[in-house]
Structure formats: structure tokens, C-alpha cells
Amino acid sequence: MTTPAAAPTAELDPAARAAALDAADPLAAYRDRFVPSDDVVAYLDGNSLGRPTKAAAERLAQFATTGWGARLIRGWDESWYELPLTLGDRIGDVVLGAAPGQTFVGDSTTVVLYKLVRAALDLPAVAGRDEIVVDSGNFPTDRYLLEGIAAERGKRLVWLHPDPAAGVTPADVAAVLGERTALVLLSHVAYRSGHLADAPEITRLAHDAGALVLWDLCHSAGAVPVALDAWGVDLAAGCTYKYLNGGPGSPAFGYVRAGLVEQLRQPIQGWMGADAPFEMGPAYAPHPGVRRFVSGTPPITSMLAMQDMLDLIAGAGMDAIRAKSVRLTELALDLTDELLVPLGVEVASPREAGRRGSHVTIDHPAFADVVGELWQQGVVPDFRRPHGIRLGLSPLSTSFDEVRVGVEAIRAALLRRED
Ligand SMILES: Cc1ncc(COP(=O)(O)O)c(C=O)c1O
Numbered sequence: 001m002t003t004p005a006a007a008p009t010a011e012l013d014p015a016a017r018a019a020a021l022d023a024a025d026p027l028a029a030y031r032d033r034f035v036p037s038d039d040v041v042a043y044l045d046g047n048s049l050g051r052p053t054k055a056a057a058e059r060l061a062q063f064a065t066t067g068w069g070a071r072l073i074r075g076w077d078e079s080w081y082e083l084p085l086t087l088g089d090r091i092g093d094v095v096l097g098a099a100p101g102q103t104f105v106g107d108s109t110t111v112v113l114y115k116l117v118r119a120a121l122d123l124p125a126v127a128g129r130d131e132i133v134v135d136s137g138n139f140p141t142d143r144y145l146l147e148g149i150a151a152e153r154g155k156r157l158v159w160l161h162p163d164p165a166a167g168v169t170p171a172d173v174a175a176v177l178g179e180r181t182a183l184v185l186l187s188h189v190a191y192r193s194g195h196l197a198d199a200p201e202i203t204r205l206a207h208d209a210g211a212l213v214l215w216d217l218c219h220s221a222g223a224v225p226v227a228l229d230a231w232g233v234d235l236a237a238g239c240t241y242k243y244l245n246g247g248p249g250s251p252a253f254g255y256v257r258a259g260l261v262e263q264l265r266q267p268i269q270g271w272m273g274a275d276a277p278f279e280m281g282p283a284y285a286p287h288p289g290v291r292r293f294v295s296g297t298p299p300i301t302s303m304l305a306m307q308d309m310l311d312l313i314a315g316a317g318m319d320a321i322r323a324k325s326v327r328l329t330e331l332a333l334d335l336t337d338e339l340l341v342p343l344g345v346e347v348a349s350p351r352e353a354g355r356r357g358s359h360v361t362i363d364h365p366a367f368a369d370v371v372g373e374l375w376q377q378g379v380v381p382d383f384r385r386p387h388g389i390r391l392g393l394s395p396l397s398t399s400f401d402e403v404r405v406g407v408e409a410i411r412a413a414l415l416r417r418e419d
């Protein structure tokens with residue numbers, strides 16, 4: 001039997017603490033599965049753009065010759081035509097807790113959300129209702145597209161203004177649900193603060209009020225366990241370029257609960273979502289299944305890289321990934337308290353691990369300038385207005401020492417301003 005690594009203690013200095021956590025990390029070996037970038041000493045932005053896996057780099061390089069080049073148009077019959085669904089099923093299985101036949105890979109998250117919202121609002125069960133519940137702190141695209149849809153469809157937006165310390169709670173949602181509520185659209189993990197919403201409970205409350213629920217999973221898919229089927233979620237969508245490491249602009253996934261899809265009419269009726277695309281018939285007849293949410297030719301090359309990340313996630317397991325995510329965010333908070341709070345930094349993310357996704361946001365009036373300096377030093381978090389640094393911690397590719405390097409670099413930048 002091997003002796004378990006000693007638990008890192010707060011008495012150790014930050015470097016020793018991070019080193020002890022890295023030494024005890026059961027997922028540490030996964031870091032070697034990603035393409036290194038020589039000038040980056042701490043990549044803390046995996047929730048904007050995940051790193052490429054080495055396997056994906058190889059797959060992308062090969063594809064031009066052995067895939068596209070060798071198979072040419074035959075590739076569509078052999079696998080590409082089905083890829084939006086086969087890949088959707090794999091995402092459903094590995095990260096969403098979704099049985100096959102409910103998940104597709106499509107367009108950008110924005111467009112997938114648009115299609116799902118429009119389809120949901122026309123569902124006969126809610127078509128007579130005119131309110132859509134949305135969080136004022138939700139990601140801009142969610143808010144903007146709902147504003148557009150509300151204007152298009154004569155609906156009213158009901159804005160939640162949650163307590164910043166608590167994020168969106170079931171009580172916030174319950175307070176606005178009613179006979180007029182058609183749809184609730186919320187983010188599972190809030191893009192700025194990292195608050196993790198109680199998705200099963202909010203879903204239950206919305207259903208009790210006769211409304212549908214759509215979860216934006218951009219900041220949870222691949223980092224936080226999700227169980228869409230078990231939670232009874234109606235609709236969901238999420239990015240694949242964050243914790244699913246699909247590469248810049250890789251297409252989003254969409255989920256439609258079994259039993260609902262055949263009742264939904266999506267607004268961009270294209271030939272690739274038709275029942276028999278190659279019949280090229282006179283009128284649109286939707287595919288009976290979730291394929292109806294595909295519109296035009298799917299972006300096959302942009303669906304390659306995420307396949308390798310899904311293999312890594314399946315190997316590591318979502319529970320182990322979540323456990324490391326919690327430890328990474330805990331270290332970020334501990335080091336922030338110790339090294340940054342004395343310099344005036346405030347924590348904008350939840351302290352309770354169960355209420356937190358895989359990023360931590362900290363605020364300081366100088367951060368708009370600090371981030372530029374950090375990037376020059378190869379420390380790469382991102383900046384979110386008005387003055388937040390967001391530390392996005394992607395469990396399979398981020399080390400504890402990167403967190404330490406990042407926090408110490410922020411401290412040094414703030415101290416330089418005090419000189
Ligand atoms: C919560 C959330 N929703 C939606 C999006 C937008 O996705 P896209 O640019 O792929 O449409 C993002 C990030 O860009 C996001 O963080």
C-alpha cells in the first residue's frame with residue numbers, strides 16, 4: 001500500500017502548498033496530454049478557450065489528408081452527416097447525463113439558444129403564456145437574444161436581480177413564476193461570479209408553474225457534473241470551446257428532452273434538419289428526432305478537437321474532475337485571502353464549494369491595467385467589467401502551481417502600484 005501524500009497545510013508557504021497539492025493530484029498526469037505553450041507560465045482562462053489536446057492537434061493535422069483529402073464527398077455518407085448526432089450523444093453520455101437521441105451539435109451557442117427559445121415559445125402547452133424569466137447577470141448573448149425574441153414574438157422579459165452574494169436562488173425564481181411564465185432561461189454557472197445555480201430545484205419549480213426550462217451550460221459542461229435526464233430538464237445548450245476544448249469557434253451542443261422534440265418546430269428550417277435531405281423534396285418535413293435542430297451543413301472540421309477532450313473526460317470521470325475543480329478554486333480563494341485581500345481585492349465568487357463552478361472572480365479597481373501586464377508576463381486570466389479578474393481553472397489542464405503563480409503575479413502587480 002502506498003502512503004497517501006501529506007495533506008497540504010496552511011502553514012506551508014504558497015509554493016510548497018501548491019507543490020504538495022500537485023504531488024497529491026490524481027489527475028496530474030493529464031496535464032501532459034495538452035499542447036504546451038512556451039510563453040505561458042499560468043493559463044487561467046480555460047473557461048474562455050480551453051487548451052488543445054495533443055491528440056486533437058494530431059487529429060486536426062491528419063484530417064486534411066486522411067479524412068477530407070482521402071474520403072472527399074464520401075465522407076458525408078461514412079460519418080460526417082451523422083456527426084452532429086453521434087457527437088451529441090457522446091457529449092450527452094460523458095458530460096450531460098443525457099441518454100442518446102436528445103443532444104445535437106450545431107451552430108454557435110447564441111444560435112442554438114435562439115432556436116431552442118423560439119421553438120419552446122411556440123409549444124402549444126406554453127404558447128398562450130407571455131413571460132420569459134431571465135437573470136440580469138446572465139451572459140450578454142442570452143440577454144440580447146431574448147430581447148430580440150421578446151420583440152419578435154410579443155413576449156415580456158421578467159428580469160431577476162439576484163443578491164450578488166447569493167447568485168440566482170430557487171426563491172428568486174419562485175417569486176416571479178406564475179401562470180404567465182412560458183420559459184425560464186438561466187445559466188447553470190454564472191459567467192462572471194461563478195455561482196452554481198440549483199438546477200434540479202429551479203427546474204422543478206418552473207415545471208410546477210407549468211413553464212419550460214432552458215439551462216445555459218456553457219460554464220458547467222466538462223467542469224461541473226450535470227444530470228439533465230435525472231433533473232427533468234426540458235432544454236439546454238452550451239459551448240464546446242471552454243471545458244470541452246473544441247477550439248476557437250467550435251459549435252455548441254443543444255439538448256431537447258425526449259418526448260418534447262417531436263412537438264417542437266425550430267425557426268431555421270434547413271435541409272440538413274429535414275427528414276430526407278437528399279430527396280430534396282418540394283416542402284420541408286422535419287426529421288422526427290433531435291436532428292431537426294440542425295439547419296445547414298455542419299462544421300465538421302470544428303467538431304474534431306472536442307472528440308479527444310471527451311475521451312480524456314471519460315477516462316478521468318466527471319466526479320474526479322469536479323473534485324479537482326473544487327480544490328483548484330479553494331486554493332485560488334485561500335491564496336487570494338492571504339495575498340490579495342490585504343491589498344484591497346474583493347472576492348466576487350461564492351465561498352461555499354457546492355455553490356461554485358470552476359472559476360473564481362476577484363475585483364480591484366486597478367485590474368483593468370493589471371491584466372495587460374499579466375498577459376505580457378505569460379500569466380493569462382481574463383478581465384471582466386467593471387474591474388474583475390476571472391481565474392478560469394480547467395481541471396485536466398491546470399496545475400495548482402499555475403494558480404499560485406497567477407495569484408502571486410497579481411500581488412506583485414498591485415504592490416508595484418503602491419511603490
Ligand atoms: C454563459 C454563456 N452563454 C453563451 C455564450 C456565447 O456563446 P457563443 O459565442 O458561442 O454564441 C458564452 C460565451 O461566449 C457564455 O459564457
Ligand SMILES: Nc1c(O)cccc1C(=O)C[C@H](N)C(=O)O
Nearest residue numbers: 047048049139191192218249384
Ligand atoms: N467566446 C469567446 C470569444 O469568441 C472570444 C473571447 C472570449 C469568449 C468567451 O467565451 C467569453 C466567455 N463566454 C465568458 O464567459 O466571458
